[in-house]
Amino acid sequence: MEEYTKVTLEIRIRKAGVVPILELEGEIDLSTSPRLKQAVYNLIEAGNKNIVLDLSGVKFMDSTGLGTLVGALKKTSMQSGTVKLICPSKNILKTFTLTGLDKVFLIYDNLRECLGE
Numbered sequence: 001m002e003e004y005t006k007v008t009l010e011i012r013i014r015k016a017g018v019v020p021i022l023e024l025e026g027e028i029d030l031s032t033s034p035r036l037k038q039a040v041y042n043l044i045e046a047g048n049k050n051i052v053l054d055l056s057g058v059k060f061m062d063s064t065g066l067g068t069l070v071g072a073l074k075k076t077s078m079q080s081g082t083v084k085l086i087c088p089s090k091n092i093l094k095t096f097t098l099t100g101l102d103k104v105f106l107i108y109d110n111l112r113e114c115l116g117e
Contacts, residue, residue, distance in 0.1 A: 007031050010057070011039050016115055020048050025057030028065030036065075040072040040083075049081025052114055056088055061095055073105065082106065084114050 009032035010025040020043050028036060043051055053069065055061075073083045084106045087093050096102040108114035 009035060011036060013039070013043070016052070016111070018048075019050055019052055019115070021052040021054055021111070023054045023057065027060040028058055028068065029060065029062045030064045033064045033068040037068045037071060040068075041075065044072075044075050044079065044081075049076055049079040050084075051076060051081070052084045052086065052111075054086040054111065055092055056086055058089065058092055061092055066095065066099060066101060069105070070101070084108065086111055086114050 007029055008026045009028060010023075012023040012025075014021050014023065022036075022039060022043075024036070026032065040051060040053075051072065053072075069083065069085070076083050085096075085108065087096070087107050088109050093102070093107065096105065096107060106114075
């Protein structure tokens with residue numbers, strides 16, 4: 001009998017000044033995307049129009065995860081805001097490049113660069 005490991009995604013929220021940073025660790029896929037979407041939408045509904053998603057701890061992301069990020073970008077754009085991504089992983093960055101989403105998102109190597117420090 002095959003044993004399956006449960007896919008997990010940890011979401012931690014902290015602030016850099018007034019900008020919320022969602023630190024993500026694990027995998028973003030069909031089973032974890034709804035939690036991420038809810039966390040992002042909660043921040044937007046609380047009045048945060050600019051959000052940083054730190055993908056440093058993300059080991060895998062499928063098309064559902066990409067769709068969730070695009071949805072977050074659309075929602076913040078409607079509030080004249082944006083979603084910035086921190087993505088040091090070449091494997092995850094490749095997903096954005098192959099889909100052309102690297103031209104849609106603002107993607108940075110680290111938090112310092114993202115915040116313009």
